[in-house]
Amino acid sequence: MGPVALAIHGGCGVMAKLDLSEEEWAAARVDLRRSLEAGWAILSAGGSALDAVQVAVIVMEDSPHFNAGYGAALNAAGYHELDASIMDGQTQTGGAVAGSRHIRNPIRAARLVMERGEAVLLAGHAADDYAKAGGLEVVPNSHFTTERRVKALAAMKEHEKQGTAAKASESEKHGTVGAVALDAAGHLAAATSTGGYNNKPEGRVGDSPIIGAGTYARDGVCAVSGTGKGEFFILHAVGHEVASRVAYLGESLEQASSKIIIDEFQPRSIGAGLVAVDAKGNIAAPYNTDGMFRGWVTPEGKFFVGTHDQVFAL
Structure with missing residues (x-):
């Protein structure tokens, strides 16, 4: 059995x-x-990378501190539209939901879509209905609302009114959660979930539910979950691009991910970050904004978390 590793981000x-x-x-x-x-409890017991990334994301979807599930951003009309995706590096299959209003844990719905194999991406009320019919918990849209997100929406509305939206802080705009993992059998998986960005247009879909953009996993190469300005992750197919640089150019995981996040995006003021793990258990977590909620467990079982430039060993 090989090494195991896990990395997460909270946006x-x-x-x-x-x-x-x-x-x-x-x-x-x-x-x-x-x-x-x-x-880590799943990985250390010999469980699958797929199960590990799902449970890791569920914890963050249920936390008010991150922009996914409970505590998600509000759109311009003042309600929540949630996106999520998951990908299995072994089978090269994935599932996603976009624009969900009522699924308590959208990552569970993404897993359901993937496992049933009838589609890769379901959107809007159809995604909610599909999840409910599949036995997943659905909740009123208000379940996801927190005072912090109400204030953030008001701040973005004021920026819009004053014509200063471009100067809004990153925290007033967006955020995402995600996880990547390598299991003892050598399989990779990635999962991402988000509420999008505060004051987003109704119906806007970002990169988080787009396989190859915000989420990607390929056995033998790497698994990637992104966060930041999702439109650019879609346009640059960031998840797939990182994996391609590793697979075809022979770059290290750190080189491949930093090439995009630091070398390409930062000079263009594209706020972005990601977490990734490769087939050997190496972890990368580059970001070009003020900070990024992140954490990882090394193959040796050492835990680390960070928010800004300081990383805490646990």
Whole structure:
């Protein structure tokens, strides 16, 4: 049996350090650790990478500290539209939902779509109906609302009114959660979930539910989950691009992911980040914004979490 590894992100463009109290930052780090522990419990027991990334994302979907599930961003009309996807590197299959309004854990619905194999992506009310018919929990749209997101929407509305939307902080705009994993059998998987960005147009779909953009996994190569300005992840097929650079150019995981996030996106002011793991258990977590909620467990079982430039060993 080979090495196992796990990495997660809770979105790049996290708030400026002074926007939250140290208690709130600490609470977010606790939930990052809980996410890692959930995924690692599966991997360390010989379970699948697919199961590990799903449970890791579920923990963050249920946390108010991240932009996915409970605590997700509000669109321009003041309600939530949730996106998620998951990909199995072994079978090269994936599933996704977009524009869901009522699925408590959209990543569960993405897994259901993948396993049934009738489609790769389901959208809108059809995704909600599909999840409900499949026995998944559905909730009122208000379930996902938190005071922080209400304030963020109001802030973005004011920026829009004043013509200063471009100057809004990353925390006022977007965020995502995701996980990547390598299991003992050598299989890779990736999962991503998001509420999109605050004040987004109704019906907007970003990169998180797009296989090859915000989520990608290929056995023997790497698994990737992205966060940031989703339109650019779609246009540049970022997940697939990272894997292609590793597979075809022979770049290391760090080289391939940094080439896009740092070398290509940062000079163009495209806020972005990602987490990735390769077939040997190497982990990369580059970002070009003020910070990125992130964490990982090395093949040796060492836990780390970070928000800004400081990384905490747990």
